[in-house]
Amino acid sequence: xxxxxRSALAGTVPAVLLVTMAACSSDSGSGSGDGGGNGGxxxxxxxxxxxxxxFLQLAREGAEAAGEANDVDVEVxxxxxxxSIQQNIDAAVRDRxxxxxxxxxxxxxxxxxxxxxxxxxxxxxxxACPDEQPANLSCAVFREHEANYLAGVEAGLxxxxxxxxxxxxxxxxxxxxxxxxFFAGAxxxxxxxxxxVQYVGGDNxxxxxxxxxxxxxxxxxxxxxxxxxxxxGGNSGVFEAAAENGIFAFGxxxxxxPLSPGVIVDNSLKRVDVALQSAVEEILxxxxxxxxSYGLAEDGVGLTGLQEGVEDSECLIADxxxxxxxxxxxxxxxxxxxxxxxxxxxxx
Numbered sequence: 001x002x003x004x005x006r007s008a009l010a011g012t013v014p015a016v017l018l019v020t021m022a023a024c025s026s027d028s029g030s031g032s033g034d035g036g037g038n039g040g041x042x043x044x045x046x047x048x049x050x051x052x053x054x055f056l057q058l059a060r061e062g063a064e065a066a067g068e069a070n071d072v073d074v075e076v077x078x079x080x081x082x083x084s085i086q087q088n089i090d091a092a093v094r095d096r097x098x099x100x101x102x103x104x105x106x107x108x109x110x111x112x113x114x115x116x117x118x119x120x121x122x123x124x125x126x127x128a129c130p131d132e133q134p135a136n137l138s139c140a141v142f143r144e145h146e147a148n149y150l151a152g153v154e155a156g157l158x159x160x161x162x163x164x165x166x167x168x169x170x171x172x173x174x175x176x177x178x179x180x181x182f183f184a185g186a187x188x189x190x191x192x193x194x195x196x197v198q199y200v201g202g203d204n205x206x207x208x209x210x211x212x213x214x215x216x217x218x219x220x221x222x223x224x225x226x227x228x229x230x231x232x233g234g235n236s237g238v239f240e241a242a243a244e245n246g247i248f249a250f251g252x253x254x255x256x257x258p259l260s261p262g263v264i265v266d267n268s269l270k271r272v273d274v275a276l277q278s279a280v281e282e283i284l285x286x287x288x289x290x291x292x293s294y295g296l297a298e299d300g301v302g303l304t305g306l307q308e309g310v311e312d313s314e315c316l317i318a319d320x321x322x323x324x325x326x327x328x329x330x331x332x333x334x335x336x337x338x339x340x341x342x343x344x345x346x347x348x
Contacts, residue, residue, distance in 0.1 A: 040072035042099050042280060043092040047085060047106045048207060049078045053233040054254045055272060059103040059126065062276030069277065070284050072098060082110070089114050093121050099283055101276065103127055105174045111137065122288050126276050128174070135289045138282065140275040143295030145181040146334055147268035148228065149341045150296075150303050150327050151250045152185025154266055155226040156193055157323050158248075159186070165196045165219035166228040167212055167238045169205040176344035178230035178252065178268070184342070186226075189326075196222055206232035213237030220245035226265065229256075239263055248316065255304045257315040266317040267304045275300060297335045306331060 044063040050056040060076055067074035075097070077088040085107055092100045093114065100121060102111045105128035112130040115123045115137040122136055129139030155164045164186050166179045183195040198215035200208055212234030219227050220241060228250045229238035235251060239260035242249040251257065251267035275294055282290055294300020304310060305317040305324050317324060333339040 040070070040284070041075065041095070041097040042067060042072055042101060043075045043077060043088075043095070043097045044101045044103070045077045045079060045085065045088045045092065045107065047079055047102075047104045048204075048233075049080065050076070051207065051233060052236065053207065054235075054256065055232060055252075055270070056103065058253060058270070058272040059101075059276055062126075062273030063101060063280070065273065066277040066280035070281060072284070086110055086114075093118050096121075098122065099124050099280060101126065101280070103272070103276070105172075122283055124276070124279050124283060126272060126279065129291060133289070133291065138279050138289055139291045140279045141291075141293050142270055142272075142275070142301055143293060143341075143343070144177040144268065144270060144301055145341050145343050146296045147270070147301040147303060148178050149181040149185040149188075149334070150306075150331055151228060151266055151268045152182040152187075153189050153327050153330055154185075154303075154305070154317060154320075154323060155182065155228070155250070156186030156188065156190035157326065158265065158320070159190065159193060159226050161223050161225040162190070162192055163194045163196070163222065163224040164226045164228075165198070165216075165222070165224035166230055167198050167200065167215045167219065167234075168230040169200050169232055169234065171199050173345045173347070175230060178228060180344045181341050182228045182250075185330075188330075196224060200231050200234055206234065208234050209237035209240075211237070213241045216241035216249075217245060220247050226250070228252075228268075236260075255313055255315070257304065257313050261314050262316070264315060266315050269302045269304060269307070271300050296331055302331075303327065 046056050063074050079085040079088050101124045103126045108128040111123055111125045115134040124138045126140045129141055168175045168179055179197050186193045198218050200211045202208055202211050212231040216238040225247045229235040239249055243263045248265050251264050253270045255267050257264040304313050304315050310318045
């Protein structure tokens with residue numbers, strides 16, 4: 001198995017050269033053979049460079065695990081903008097790879113269109129799915145709102161100021177899964193809690209550390225003492241602002257607590273790696289075109305605080321076992337259907 005990566009330079013490199021670049025990409029992971037054991041290949045296309053974006057890091061880990069488990073090569077094409085996303089898709093299709101994998105709701109339209117235009121190519125979209133799902137497009141999505149509701153419950157039980165906030169990348173129904181349920185969870189245990197949200201925006205909303213930090217400072221200045229960080233690669237800026245302003249934050253996707261010890265309460269987890277690997281194996285096994293939704297019941301989302309080993313997580317919630325007991329009870333009520341967390345995407 002070969003694992004390699006490249007970045008697309010949209011607007012500066014012709015599409016035909018992008019294909020050549022893909023074939024000549026440098027090795028960036030374990031294994032460096034001249035080809036996979038069975039000649040298969042998976043291409044993972046990201047909407048932005050992976051960098052410190054932990055969501056995209058999880059996707060890469062899932063693709064690499066799928067490659068190792070199925071003895072196929074893995075290529076990672078890092079995009080820079082919508083034009084380069086399409087260039088990357090076109091390059092992968094021309095190479096006739098086994099599966100073209102896309103991650104993030106921001107690539108949904110291009111993957112749906114490309115799947116229709118290339119019915120003999122298998123596509124996998126992780127984190128989104130079009131309303132009209134082509135037969136050659138498999139989807140794996142998450143019910144992030146369920147985990148963020150639980151994080152909100154923690155914030156509502158912990159807040160001393162009676163105000164909580166959220167810093168989000170953009171004002172979009174999908175991103176509201178980290179905002180609205182967080183606020184609803186806080187108010188479910190503390191009805192008097194007030195809420196506020198700030199958006200990063202700008203040219204790089206999912207990776208602008210400085211702008212994310214500035215928005216978190218606004219929230220801190222408004223009196224909130226807990227903030228949910230939903231700024232993706234910009235989350236480190238939220239954590240910096242929290243540390244400098246004496247407030248506390250929640251991370252997302254993976255355990256981000258070690259990034260800022262003493263500041264991060266908990267994390268709303270999202271098992272992108274597991275979902276991607278599972279979907280790839282289904283497609284390679286002949287079960288293409290599937291749809292899978294991962295929530296609390298499937299252990300596809302959750303909280304670090306409810307995982308084994310929380311005492312070693314460096315998350316502040318580990319010091320509040322009584323709160324974790326209450327949150328675990330709420331989780332069970334969501335799983336059983338006694339509590340239904342509204343999905344902002346459906347409302348939007």
